[in-house]
Amino acid sequence: MKKVYGSADEALEGVLFDGMLIAAGGFGLCGIPELLIDGIVKSGVKDLTVASNNAGVDGFGLGKLLDTRQIRKMMSSYVGENAEFMRQYLSGELELEFNPQGTLAERMRAGGAGIPGFYTKTGVGTVIAEGKEVKQFGGEDYILEEGIFADLSIVKAWKADDTGNLVFRKTARNFNPPAAMCGKICIAEVEEIVPRGSLDPDLIHLPGIYVHRLIQGEHEKRIEQRTTRKREEA
Amino acid sequence: MPWDRNQMAARAAEELEDGMYVNLGIGIPTLVANYVGDKDITLQSENGMLGMGPFPYEGEEDPDLINAGKQTITELSRTSYFDSATSFGMIRGGKIAAAILGAMEVAENGDLANWMIPGKLVKGMGGAMDLVAGVGRVVVVMDHTNKHGDSKVLKACTLPLTGKGVVDRIITNLGVLDVVEGGLKIVECADGVTEDDLRAATEATIVG
Numbered sequence A: 001m002k003k004v005y006g007s008a009d010e011a012l013e014g015v016l017f018d019g020m021l022i023a024a025g026g027f028g029l030c031g032i033p034e035l036l037i038d039g040i041v042k043s044g045v046k047d048l049t050v051a052s053n054n055a056g057v058d059g060f061g062l063g064k065l066l067d068t069r070q071i072r073k074m075m076s077s078y079v080g081e082n083a084e085f086m087r088q089y090l091s092g093e094l095e096l097e098f099n100p101q102g103t104l105a106e107r108m109r110a111g112g113a114g115i116p117g118f119y120t121k122t123g124v125g126t127v128i129a130e131g132k133e134v135k136q137f138g139g140e141d142y143i144l145e146e147g148i149f150a151d152l153s154i155v156k157a158w159k160a161d162d163t164g165n166l167v168f169r170k171t172a173r174n175f176n177p178p179a180a181m182c183g184k185i186c187i188a189e190v191e192e193i194v195p196r197g198s199l200d201p202d203l204i205h206l207p208g209i210y211v212h213r214l215i216q217g218e219h220e221k222r223i224e225q226r227t228t229r230k231r232e233e234a
Numbered sequence B: 001m002p003w004d005r006n007q008m009a010a011r012a013a014e015e016l017e018d019g020m021y022v023n024l025g026i027g028i029p030t031l032v033a034n035y036v037g038d039k040d041i042t043l044q045s046e047n048g049m050l051g052m053g054p055f056p057y058e059g060e061e062d063p064d065l066i067n068a069g070k071q072t073i074t075e076l077s078r079t080s081y082f083d084s085a086t087s088f089g090m091i092r093g094g095k096i097a098a099a100i101l102g103a104m105e106v107a108e109n110g111d112l113a114n115w116m117i118p119g120k121l122v123k124g125m126g127g128a129m130d131l132v133a134g135v136g137r138v139v140v141v142m143d144h145t146n147k148h149g150d151s152k153v154l155k156a157c158t159l160p161l162t163g164k165g166v167v168d169r170i171i172t173n174l175g176v177l178d179v180v181e182g183g184l185k186i187v188e189c190a191d192g193v194t195e196d197d198l199r200a201a202t203e204a205t206i207v208g
Helices: A008-012 A034-043 A063-067 A083-090 A101-112 A176-181 B005-013 B028-035 B084-092 B128-134 B195-200
Strands: A021-024 A048-051 A071-076 A095-098 A117-120 A134-137 A140-146 A150-161 A183-194 A213-216 B021-024 B042-045 B049-052 B075-081 B098-101 B105-107 B137-141 B169-171 B175-180 B183-189
Touching: A008 A034, A008 A183, A008 A213, A034 A063, A034 A150, A034 A183, A048 A101, A063 A083, A101 A117, A101 A140, A101 A176, A101 B084, A101 B128, A150 A176, A176 A183, A176 B084, B005 B028, B005 B137, B005 B169, B021 B028, B028 B098, B028 B137, B042 B084, B084 B128, B098 B128, B183 B195
Parallel strands: A021 A048, A021 A150, A048 A071, A071 A095, A150 A183, A183 A213, B021 B042, B021 B098, B098 B137, B137 B169
Antiparallel strands: A117 A140, A134 A140, B042 B049, B049 B075, B169 B175, B175 B183
């Protein structure tokens, strides 16, 4: 089965539809599927629900899909650093489902692992628990959270082989593996596709079984908060 | 004189013991890393890293290497990377010994509010709810009062909670308080701050 496609547009062909649920990898602007986001903007698909830790920044990352009003609902843990997001949310144009970060990651992982729900301590006694089943284990309260089953996953990795085995780099791994796992179809974009056999099988971060389509391309990899220290004088 | 930001961070660093895996929040808690001295502390960054190093030298920033505050950082010889589900597995699973976090409000029963102000500020809880529910010990570092001079150490939180009954110790510019049965107990006062000063700036019940 051929997994490698020539471009984001080709890879997205036939998988997009209005009202769909998309799970996206990335944390802030780190490890985000830039090329696939651009492809989705171009496609014009609308009324999207997007599960992603953040919503990018104004004009970059998922922020692009907010600018074009293609997103109806976000499932996120943190939406700071994005004025357009805040404006659409406060004016009621955009629906927002806050998820604690670990709960969002586990909901994706669970969905990908065939687990429709799990109990967690996170959020007990807060607004996050409202409307959710509470169950006691060992005398402590836990709340029921549901697995996420996405129609499409879009993720970014560092390298792939042509069978879809993925290797991530440093903290750009973040939400990409759980996001990849929870989609009916997963498209990965990478910096380099290498021939099968050239990645060490013991060092694969995400097996190719989770990856259905694959593209290679150039990434801007914008830095959100450039922080440095001074070199000590010699 | 009340403690300044660096003195609060230095005091918070005394909470850490050799061999601990620790998560530091954004703001003053980040400064705690500067005061751990010779102690062998491994810092977790919840976006998927253990063994967080200092900021990079100019020109050596790597867009693939950031902390949970989205700042560029560096790795150490002990560093490991993992995905977000694994990261919060170790948080929820109680493997992280302590979290040092900022706060908007803390209550005498250990309730913590630090993620939103309804109608004004909607940023999200990020990983804070998972951290306070999962780690071994929660230490809050914050100013004792807000910019209007109102106490942030309350009988009950007025803002939406991050966690219920989760705070163990509060370190402010005025001193250190522990959450105990029936209220807060004064552990120590900042240099030149009296117990009376501390009580006057605290709305919460102080016991003992």
